[in-house]
Amino acid sequence: MNAPGLPKSFERDRSELPNPLPRPEGEFEGLKKAWEPPKGISFITAVNNTYVGLWYVGTAFLFFILAGILALIMRAQLASPESDLVGHDLYNQLFTMHGTVMMFLFAVPAVEAASVYLLPNMQAARDLPFPRLSAYAFWAYFVGGLVFFCTIFFGLAPNGGWFMYPPLTSTKYSPADNADWWLLGIGFIEISAIAGAIEIIVGVMKTRAVGMSLDKLPVYSWAMLVFAAMIVIGFPAIILGTLLLELERAFDWPFFIAERGGDPLLWQHLFWFFGHPEVYIIFLPATGMVSMIVPAMAQTPLVGYRLVVLALIATGFLSFGLWVHHMFATGLPKMSLSFFSAASTAVAVPSGIQVFAWIATIASGRMKLTTPSLFVIGFLFIFTLGGLTGVMVAMAPFDWQAHDSYFVVAHLHYVLIGGMVFPLFAAFYYWVPVASKRALSERLGRWVFGLMFLGVNVTFLPMHITGLIGMPRRVYTYPVGMGWDALNLVSTVGAFMIAIGVAIFLVDMARNFRFAGEDNAGNVWNAGTLEWLPNGNYATRSIPSVNSREPLWDQPDLAKNVEDGRYYLPGTATGGREALVTSPFDARPQYILQIPGPGWQPVLSAVFTAAFFLLLTVKLIFLSVICGVLAVGCVIWWLWETDPGPVRPPADIGGGVVVPVYVTGPMNHSWWAMIVLMIVSGMVFTCLIFSYLFLWLVNPMAWPPQETVLPSVAWPLAAAFLYVVSAALILWASRVLKGDDRRAPRSVPILIGVALVLVSGASAVDLWAQWRSGLSPSAHAYGAAVYAILSLQIFFVLTTLVMGLYTIARWVAGRLDSVRRTTFDNTMLFWIYTTGQGLVGLLVVYGFPRLGGGV
Amino acid sequence: MAGRRTLQVLVMLGGLIAWALQFTLIYGVTSTLCGRGWADKTLFGGGVVPVTILLSTLAALAIGAAMLLLSLKEYRSLQHGTASAVDTFMNQAAILISGLSLVVIIWHGVPALILPACA
Ligand code: HEM
Numbered sequence: 001m002n003a004p005g006l007p008k009s010f011e012r013d014r015s016e017l018p019n020p021l022p023r024p025e026g027e028f029e030g031l032k033k034a035w036e037p038p039k040g041i042s043f044i045t046a047v048n049n050t051y052v053g054l055w056y057v058g059t060a061f062l063f064f065i066l067a068g069i070l071a072l073i074m075r076a077q078l079a080s081p082e083s084d085l086v087g088h089d090l091y092n093q094l095f096t097m098h099g100t101v102m103m104f105l106f107a108v109p110a111v112e113a114a115s116v117y118l119l120p121n122m123q124a125a126r127d128l129p130f131p132r133l134s135a136y137a138f139w140a141y142f143v144g145g146l147v148f149f150c151t152i153f154f155g156l157a158p159n160g161g162w163f164m165y166p167p168l169t170s171t172k173y174s175p176a177d178n179a180d181w182w183l184l185g186i187g188f189i190e191i192s193a194i195a196g197a198i199e200i201i202v203g204v205m206k207t208r209a210v211g212m213s214l215d216k217l218p219v220y221s222w223a224m225l226v227f228a229a230m231i232v233i234g235f236p237a238i239i240l241g242t243l244l245l246e247l248e249r250a251f252d253w254p255f256f257i258a259e260r261g262g263d264p265l266l267w268q269h270l271f272w273f274f275g276h277p278e279v280y281i282i283f284l285p286a287t288g289m290v291s292m293i294v295p296a297m298a299q300t301p302l303v304g305y306r307l308v309v310l311a312l313i314a315t316g317f318l319s320f321g322l323w324v325h326h327m328f329a330t331g332l333p334k335m336s337l338s339f340f341s342a343a344s345t346a347v348a349v350p351s352g353i354q355v356f357a358w359i360a361t362i363a364s365g366r367m368k369l370t371t372p373s374l375f376v377i378g379f380l381f382i383f384t385l386g387g388l389t390g391v392m393v394a395m396a397p398f399d400w401q402a403h404d405s406y407f408v409v410a411h412l413h414y415v416l417i418g419g420m421v422f423p424l425f426a427a428f429y430y431w432v433p434v435a436s437k438r439a440l441s442e443r444l445g446r447w448v449f450g451l452m453f454l455g456v457n458v459t460f461l462p463m464h465i466t467g468l469i470g471m472p473r474r475v476y477t478y479p480v481g482m483g484w485d486a487l488n489l490v491s492t493v494g495a496f497m498i499a500i501g502v503a504i505f506l507v508d509m510a511r512n513f514r515f516a517g518e519d520n521a522g523n524v525w526n527a528g529t530l531e532w533l534p535n536g537n538y539a540t541r542s543i544p545s546v547n548s549r550e551p552l553w554d555q556p557d558l559a560k561n562v563e564d565g566r567y568y569l570p571g572t573a574t575g576g577r578e579a580l581v582t583s584p585f586d587a588r589p590q591y592i593l594q595i596p597g598p599g600w601q602p603v604l605s606a607v608f609t610a611a612f613f614l615l616l617t618v619k620l621i622f623l624s625v626i627c628g629v630l631a632v633g634c635v636i637w638w639l640w641e642t643d644p645g646p647v648r649p650p651a652d653i654g655g656g657v658v659v660p661v662y663v664t665g666p667m668n669h670s671w672w673a674m675i676v677l678m679i680v681s682g683m684v685f686t687c688l689i690f691s692y693l694f695l696w697l698v699n700p701m702a703w704p705p706q707e708t709v710l711p712s713v714a715w716p717l718a719a720a721f722l723y724v725v726s727a728a729l730i731l732w733a734s735r736v737l738k739g740d741d742r743r744a745p746r747s748v749p750i751l752i753g754v755a756l757v758l759v760s761g762a763s764a765v766d767l768w769a770q771w772r773s774g775l776s777p778s779a780h781a782y783g784a785a786v787y788a789i790l791s792l793q794i795f796f797v798l799t800t801l802v803m804g805l806y807t808i809a810r811w812v813a814g815r816l817d818s819v820r821r822t823t824f825d826n827t828m829l830f831w832i833y834t835t836g837q838g839l840v841g842l843l844v845v846y847g848f849p850r851l852g853g854g855v
Numbered sequence: 856m857a858g859r860r861t862l863q864v865l866v867m868l869g870g871l872i873a874w875a876l877q878f879t880l881i882y883g884v885t886s887t888l889c890g891r892g893w894a895d896k897t898l899f900g901g902g903v904v905p906v907t908i909l910l911s912t913l914a915a916l917a918i919g920a921a922m923l924l925l926s927l928k929e930y931r932s933l934q935h936g937t938a939s940a941v942d943t944f945m946n947q948a949a950i951l952i953s954g955l956s957l958v959v960i961i962w963h964g965v966p967a968l969i970l971p972a973c974a
Binding site (some may be wrong): 165173213214218306307309310314317318320321345346349557585586698699700 | 860868871873875886887890891913939940941943945947948951952955959961962970
């Protein structure tokens with residue numbers, strides 16, 4: 001398949017280098033200047049993935065340490081029976097915070113952060129496609145996470161356990177703000193995780209080295225792609241769950257209150273639809289790292305590349321089958337139980353495939369016993385043990401025995417520490433030479449490994465027994481004479497061994513980590529992948545063309561030629577920051593993406609977004625709304641500078657390859673991001689419809705409840721008509737806005753304006769119809785569900801409104817025409833989505849009760 | 856070009872998507888029917904629950920098998936021409952994934968069929 005517009009020479013002869021020597025004067029300086037990070041206080045506005053990535057990893061690690069300290073306090077309390085170091089209430093806050101912080105503020109952000117740093121380097125991209133979006137995700141997480149953590153110092157920390165089951169967390173049993181902190185804090189941090197996932201998907205698919213086709217994609221990129229897809233599918237469930245629970249707590253909409261038709265089980269479904277995949281969401285990136293480290297240490301390519309990719313994809317799918325698995329003790333039909341036992345064993349198969357691939361690779365090469373290798377071996381050992389106890393927990397009868405005992409605590413830590421913490425430490429020791437002038441110390445590294453490995457086993461192995469002889473989890477103390485004393489003491493000693501190991505790691509970092517601009521420690525492991533090319537703030541001097549999975553092993557002189565600027569795009573075509581966008585399958589150059597540089601916008605919008613959520617938690621509604629408006633304002637200010645249009649004619653990037661500096665339509669990177677965002681929104685909506693149907697299921701003969709009057713069908717028909725016409729107007733505007741002649745017809749803003757009125761009218765009609773029927777959202781779960789669907793739709797219509805007005809403003813400012821129309825395209829995509837969601841919502845809300853006839 | 860790629864991805868993931876549909880259908884239908892006490896109704900002369908399980912499992916198997924056959928056919932034609940590395944890769948991934956999906960679909964369907972509904 002010849003891509004259109006590519007000269008024959010590109011197809012024929014890859015061995016000929018695209019750009020000749022010597023390079024023109026000033027070319028390299030121009031490149032360096034474009035990528036220079038800001039100085040002084042503005043330093044925090046840097047958006048280079050290398051800076052943001054490191055801050056991000058550092059912050060995640062900080063949360064690991066903070067949550068670890070909480071764990072030490074708990075272990076100190078449990079070291080001896082009847083100890084009174086911490087009381088009952090504080091202990092509840094401690095384990096809730098430890099679990100929550102480890103899962104939400106450490107594990108997921110850490111792997112996402114590592115990929116912000118690693119992915120572009122590994123794919124020889126200059127940066128991620130939306131650097132400001134990653135900066136935003138980072139700052140939102142940084143501010144929101146720290147404030148959330150500080151609640152523990154004020155006794156405000158959540159205390160309902162890390163999965164926050166209602167009714168324990170409903171207003172009746174948790175009247176104080178603690179639970180709200182969890183709901184708003186975590187809901188918000190999930191949004192930042194989704195922003196990161198969008199970035200990763202578009203980054204993996206569209207910004208790669210030339211010729212890095214899907215069959216040559218590093219396994220790590222595959223793992224991150226599946227990871228991001230899982231976030232996109234799984235996280236909306238928890239976002240919706242937190243939203244519903246918060247609506248219940250704030251406005252008394254009874255989704256989970258059984259007396260008024262709600263059901264606490266709904267929370268468990270939503271939570272675990274996210275929660276079980278979560279374990280794999282954390283685990284997959286870690287396996288991706290291991291699949292990069294093992295070949296480098298064994299100095300031989302990964303055995304079974306295809307099978308490993310298969311395993312990653314299969315894990316991504318199958319792990320979603322596990323969601324009800326966590327509800328064994330809640331009395332679902334036996335058959336469902338068998339179903340979930342089947343799913344748990346099925347998901348073990350792909351994990352097994354990966355383990356065999358690593359062992360085969362180790363066996364076929366000669367493994368050097370470096371610190372990264374040690375951590376990988378530790379990971380294999382601990383994770384396999386965790387997997388075995390996992391199979392035990394997956395057998396339904398055994399689960400009833402072990403449920404809520406220390407056996408589960410032991411299992412969960414084996415899986416999480418083995419599956420994620422050890423690979424992460426392996427990754428630290430392995431990749432620090434890319435980011436730092438010096439590698440970490442091998443001698444200290446062995447101590448870190450030894451202490452952590454022994455510590456983990458000393459802590460958690462005895463817990464299996466403590467659990468089997470009856471000690472329940474989440475107890476702040478226990479009486480003498482239960483036979484639990486010695487085992488608990490051993491566990492506590494182990495916990496402190498881990499802590500010493502981590503402390504030595506920090507010493508090692510302090511002694512050896514020196515941020516490297518251009519003079520990093522280099523390819524110390526003689527690895528084969530592109531992150532080991534010489535690089536600087538601009539990433540690699542030129543963008544290589546690769547023809548294998550380990551180009552540094554197979555293409556001699558690659559590093560030198562890249563550094564000399566003999567590959568693609570050795571300078572800048574537009575004078576600013578750029579990335580080369582490549583086609584998603586074959587990685588052929590498509591166009592030059594003009595990337596925005598540093599700016600205060602992402603930092604400020606992140607701070608205001610965080611403030612909005614945090615102030616909402618403490619019910620300072622007015623201030624919170626101000627911050628919300630400011631956040632939206634900052635986002636608009638930020639977007640205003642994007643969509644630069646074709647600032648110059650297509651540019652020659654070397655080897656006769658001429659690519660445009662601006663494209664629109666389905667090839668465009670933001671079109672892709674928009675599609676992913678629509679999938680996220682669609683998942684939130686699907687989960688909401690699921691909730692509606694679930695509540696219907698648990699309310700026989702009361703759907704709608706007896707006294708409810710359904711609005712006449714005329715209302716939804718009118719609303720549907722308005723939705724459809726508004727979307728049609730937008731499509732019409734899109735047709736008017738076609739052509740290469742940079743026209744900006746006056747009819748475009750008019751059409752958008754009319755469509756805005758219609759779409760607002762549609763949701764107003766919908767709202768009015770329910771309102772005048774007298775339906776109350778707080779009387780019964782039926783009303784709550786209806787109003788939830790309606791509110792979500794209104795939120796989308798409001799967003800459409802902002803986007804529509806923004807698009808009109810672009811037209812007025814002369815920043816929108818038939819060529820420069822990415823802004824319009826994005827608005828159009830969102831509009832179509834909102835229309836679709838609105839129509840389905842109308843169908844369910846007005847159609848379903850008539851169909852079901854109250855059964 | 857774009858259409859061909861979409862097709863490749865669909866063939867590659869088709870088996871697993873079929874599994875997801877089978878899963879959702881079985882779970883949704885049984886919990887609705889059992890939850891509402893409608894499980895003793897009949898469909899095509901059998902109990903409604905086992906019949907849905909059987910039908911959705913067969914349908915999912917059919918989809919998975921179709922993907923497998925399609926990709927095996929593609930495999931043979933790729934042997935002759937000068938296929939690009941990506942095409943070969945996508946094709947082999949499709950074979951592996953649809954093969955695995957068949958096992959997973961059976962793995963889920965059979966125990967569901969054997970066990971009594973709603974117990
Ligand atoms: C590094 C050493 C660690 C130690 C010593 C430790 C210790 C503990 C202790 C004592 C508990 C409370 C048990 C109870 O009272 O029920 C606990 C709970 C928990 N830990 Fe850890 N932990 C460690 C690391 C981790 C990591 C790395 C993660 C996740 C990535 C994690 C996730 C959890 C979760 C989810 C809970 C359950 C919280 C709940 O019951 O709501 N832990 N841990």
